[in-house]
Structure formats: C-alpha cells, structure tokens
Amino acid sequence: MKNIRNYFASALIAAAVFSSCNPLQLDEIQDPNNPSVGSVSNNATPQQIQFLITGLESRHRGYVTNISQAWNTFGREIWYLNASDPRFQTDWLGQNGRVPDRAYFGFGTTGGGSWATPYQAIKQADVLITAAANTDLIPETSKSAVRGFAKTIQGYQFMIPANFVYGNGIRVDVKDPLNPGEFVPYAQALDAIKVILDEGDADLVAAGTGEFPFKLTRGFAGFNTYTGLRQVNRAITARLNAYRKDWQGVLTALDASFMNLEGNLIVGPSHPYGAAPDIFNPLYYLPNAAVNTIIVVHPSVLKDTTAGDFRVKNKFLKRNTPVTVTTDAGALVGTHQDARWPSNTTSIPFIRNEELILLKAEAHAQLDQSSSAVAAINIIRNAAGIGNYTGGTDKDALINEILYQRRYSLWAEPWGHRWIDARRYGKLGEIDTSFDSGTIFTEFPHPQAELSWDEYKGN
Structure with a gap:
C-alpha cells in the first residue's frame, strides 16, 4: 500500500501532536518531532506511550476537513463553495458528466482524508x-487499556475508507506495510471491523475499572474511564452494526453505550481544537464574513424543512449577503452558512447521543417494533420542537421518517451521513441535484497508487 509505505515503512511516526515540541527525551533521533519506530518499539517508557496516545488522537481527527466538505457535498447536505478552485464544485458535484476515477481531485494517497489519513491513524494505532506490548515499564492492565483504546480508534477509522470505496472493498490487513493483505468486499470488511471493535471492548474490560491510565485530551472528557471508553466503543459498534444490517446487534451495542433517552442530545466524545500550536476548528467560518470560500447549506435542505424546527434555527445562519460561485452549469448561490460552532476553537463531536437514539429508532423499525421506534423518533422530534410523529407505522414509513430526522439532526457532521444513508437504503436517486445539475456518486475506485503498489510489490 503506497501511502502506508511512504509514511510508515520509512520508520517514521508522523504523530502530529497538540504541542509544538516532542516531550520525549530520546537518543539518536535526528528529527525530534518524528521519532523512529525503533525508539518506541522496545521497552518504551510511560512518557513515550503517552506521546503515541496523544499522536493517535491527533491522527484520529485528520479526516474531518475532507469528509465534511466532500462527503456532505455528495449527499447534498452542503456546497463547499470555492471560487479559487472550480474543481470543488465541478468535480465534487459531478457536473458535466464528471465521474470518480483513480486520480479524482482531493482524494489522493498523500493527504486525502477519505483514504490516506484514516490509514495513517490505523498504523499509528498499530505502533502504539x-x-x-514490548515494554516492561507499564503493567499488564495498562497494556490492555492501550490496546482497547487503539482498537476503538482503528474500528472507527477503518469505516472511513470502507464507505468511501464501498463495493470496491478495502485492505483490512495492513499491519505489515510492505506486505498488505488483499482487498476484501464491503460486507467482509465490516465484519472484520466488528472483530476489531469487539477485541477493543474486551481489552478495556480486561484492564479493570477506574480511570484510563494515560492522559486523554478534553475530547474524551466524561469518557476517560474504562467504562466511558467502553461506552464509546459500543456506540461506534452500533453505527457499524447498522451498516451490517445487524439490527439486534445495534440494540445490544446501544445498551452498553452512552445512549441516554432522557439526556442531552449533544453528549459524546469529540475532536478538540485550539489556537497555535494546535489547529483551529476547520468547519468554523466567521459569521457573514466577506468570503468566497465557505461551506453553505444546500438549497434542498432549506427547501425541505419542517416549520418551527429548532435545528434549522440553531444550525443555519442566513447571511446578510449570499455567496455566489459561477460554474459551467450555472451559478451556485449560498444563502445560509453553518452556525453550529461558537468559535474557531469549538470541539467537533464524532458520535453523539442524538445519533444513538436515531439508531435505536431505526433498529426497532427494522425489527417491526413500531411502538419502540416511534417512542425514539418522538424524543428527537420533540427536542426539535416539531411535536410527536403522526404518520404511518409500517416499516417503510418509519424508515422514511427516521432518514428525514437523521438528515436534520446529523446535518453536515463529519461523516457524510446522508450520502451513506441514501446508499444503504437505495435512495441515492432521491437526492435533489436540480440546484447544481450534478451527479450523485455511489462509490469511488481505489486511488491509482494502490494499484501501482500492487504492481511494484509483484516486481
């Protein structure tokens, strides 16, 4: 796998930490911000393990910009208007017959958050x-804790390339960057990810009780105990099980997660951001700033709103002056911008209680447990100020209602929920392209570097 070879076979951990200096004191290191794998693979100190954990958290958020801009464009939750580079409109919207190819704009192996970045996080976790495993300087319980945390992140990250290339399959066996495994189909990849998450959960159980033995960032505030991390692991597993169509598995995972039917919908682990030497929230734009590069609300989202929906009021800011970008297919006019982030240092949740309640509704609907599905739907609807659900209670009607609520509850979150949801329910054709004359993509091919690596490996 060329991207893994470039980043890790050269024996470097590109662990972009949240501080400007590497806190480790290591011998024979030419670049203190990128210690060699060898320097931490044998008898690593607790401080070195801490460094790797912090680096993994940094890698864990690396996908946010690309996924938020691109996948949410594919699902027509947003437009990412960029007057400086028309490809963000023409290519990502599939205008003029543009379709995904192996060198598609913005998704290469050297920085695209949909492909390279998740695998970098996965390999960072392997190094951790x-x-x-190879140190005598931390107890066995701490080793179990580290494995549990690392595998939880790996499970989350593997789902990104899996949903990007979808039917084309991904490599799951990447422990040896010079000899990666073959591509496996989507369903098989999801099953393999389930194994990773289950192993992570078991490792956290084996670690014991109490606080996680290493420091996590504020993104895991409220979840930095073994119990809390297990809840995060099970929440991610619930999302995965929905993709696997294991509906009872969704409910079982939710029961062990942090889902709270009476709790704050925003609660969940997040990606933290901050001022230099950290990085700012990449989704924040100054309200009403005079810019021509910005994420705007897709017009179809505004068109399809329910009267009085608090989510519309709280998430969408009507600009004083619309942002207009002209393409070959006509002008794209953004009248509303993202209003979710109070400042450029606001954390971005990566899974929330609101999503978990909607997953519960979906699982119950799929299991023909309509009353339980409606009860969960009503939690979301009443929180949005639109009252109880009064529609049909057959499975199709409930799924349509749940997908509609997911569209607004999970709008433009860094996952591309609507694109994935429409695909898994065979509804890609229902996504409105009338405002941009574009195309809705189903999946992407593997980047060319992946195929080039297979050819190189065979020589």
Whole structure:
C-alpha cells in the first residue's frame, strides 16, 4: 500500500501532536518531532506511550476537513463553495458528466482524508499497540487499556475508507506495510471491523475499572474511564452494526453505550481544537464574513424543512449577503452558512447521543417494533420542537421518517451521513441535484497508487 509505505515503512511516526515540541527525551533521533519506530518499539517508557496516545488522537481527527466538505457535498447536505478552485464544485458535484476515477481531485494517497489519513491513524494505532506490548515499564492492565483504546480508534477509522470505496472493498490487513493483505468486499470488511471493535471492548474490560491510565485530551472528557471508553466503543459498534444490517446487534451495542433517552442530545466524545500550536476548528467560518470560500447549506435542505424546527434555527445562519460561485452549469448561490460552532476553537463531536437514539429508532423499525421506534423518533422530534410523529407505522414509513430526522439532526457532521444513508437504503436517486445539475456518486475506485503498489510489490 503506497501511502502506508511512504509514511510508515520509512520508520517514521508522523504523530502530529497538540504541542509544538516532542516531550520525549530520546537518543539518536535526528528529527525530534518524528521519532523512529525503533525508539518506541522496545521497552518504551510511560512518557513515550503517552506521546503515541496523544499522536493517535491527533491522527484520529485528520479526516474531518475532507469528509465534511466532500462527503456532505455528495449527499447534498452542503456546497463547499470555492471560487479559487472550480474543481470543488465541478468535480465534487459531478457536473458535466464528471465521474470518480483513480486520480479524482482531493482524494489522493498523500493527504486525502477519505483514504490516506484514516490509514495513517490505523498504523499509528498499530505502533502504539506494539510499543505497549514490548515494554516492561507499564503493567499488564495498562497494556490492555492501550490496546482497547487503539482498537476503538482503528474500528472507527477503518469505516472511513470502507464507505468511501464501498463495493470496491478495502485492505483490512495492513499491519505489515510492505506486505498488505488483499482487498476484501464491503460486507467482509465490516465484519472484520466488528472483530476489531469487539477485541477493543474486551481489552478495556480486561484492564479493570477506574480511570484510563494515560492522559486523554478534553475530547474524551466524561469518557476517560474504562467504562466511558467502553461506552464509546459500543456506540461506534452500533453505527457499524447498522451498516451490517445487524439490527439486534445495534440494540445490544446501544445498551452498553452512552445512549441516554432522557439526556442531552449533544453528549459524546469529540475532536478538540485550539489556537497555535494546535489547529483551529476547520468547519468554523466567521459569521457573514466577506468570503468566497465557505461551506453553505444546500438549497434542498432549506427547501425541505419542517416549520418551527429548532435545528434549522440553531444550525443555519442566513447571511446578510449570499455567496455566489459561477460554474459551467450555472451559478451556485449560498444563502445560509453553518452556525453550529461558537468559535474557531469549538470541539467537533464524532458520535453523539442524538445519533444513538436515531439508531435505536431505526433498529426497532427494522425489527417491526413500531411502538419502540416511534417512542425514539418522538424524543428527537420533540427536542426539535416539531411535536410527536403522526404518520404511518409500517416499516417503510418509519424508515422514511427516521432518514428525514437523521438528515436534520446529523446535518453536515463529519461523516457524510446522508450520502451513506441514501446508499444503504437505495435512495441515492432521491437526492435533489436540480440546484447544481450534478451527479450523485455511489462509490469511488481505489486511488491509482494502490494499484501501482500492487504492481511494484509483484516486481
């Protein structure tokens, strides 16, 4: 796998930490911000393990910009208007017959958040697991804790390339970057990810009780105990099980997650951001700023709103002056911008209680448990100020209602929910392209570098 070879076979951990200096004191390191794998793979100190954990958290958020801009464009939740580079409109919207190819704009192996970045996080986790396994300087319980945390992140990250290339399959066996495994189909990849998440959960159980033995960032505030991390692991597993169509598995995972039917819908682990030497929230734009590069609300989202929906009021800011970008297919006019982030240092949740309640509704609907599905739907609807659900209670009607609520509850979150939801329910053709004359993509091919690596490996 060329991207993994470039980043890790050269024996470097590109662990972009949240501070400007590497806190480790290591011998024979030419670049203190990128210690060699060898320096931490044998008898790593607790401080070195801490460094790798912090680096993994940094890698874990690397996908946010690309996924938020691109996948939410594919699902027509947003437009990412960029007057400086028309490809963000023409290519990502599939205008003029543009379709995904192996060199598609913005998704290469050297920085695209849909492909390279998740695998970098996965390999960072592998390095962390190896370092913990090969040291006598931390107890066995701490080794289990490290494995549990690392595998939880790996499970989340593997789902990104899996949903990007979809039917084309991904490599799951990437522990040896010079000899990666073959591509496996989507369903098989999801099953393999389930194994990783279950192993992570078991490792966290084996670690014991109490606080996680290493420091996590504020993104895991409220979840930095073994119990809390297990809840995060199970929440991610619930999302995965929905993709696997294991509906009872969704409910079982939710029961062990942080889902709270009476709790704050925003609660969940997040990606933290901050001022230099950290990085700012990449989704924040100054309200009403005079810019021509910005994420705007897709017109179809505004068109399809329910009167009085608090989500519309709280998430969408009507600009004083619309942003207009002209393409070959006509002008794209953004009248509303994202209003979710109070400042450029606001954290971005990566899974929330609101999503978990909607997953519960979906699982119950799929299991023909309509009363339980409606009860969960009503939690979301009443929180949005639109009252109880009064529609049909057959499975199709409930799924349509749940997908509609997911569209507004999970709008433009860094996952591309609507694109994935429409695909898994065979509704890609229902996504409105009338405002941009574009195309709705189903999946992407593997980047060319992946095929080039297979050819190189065979020589």
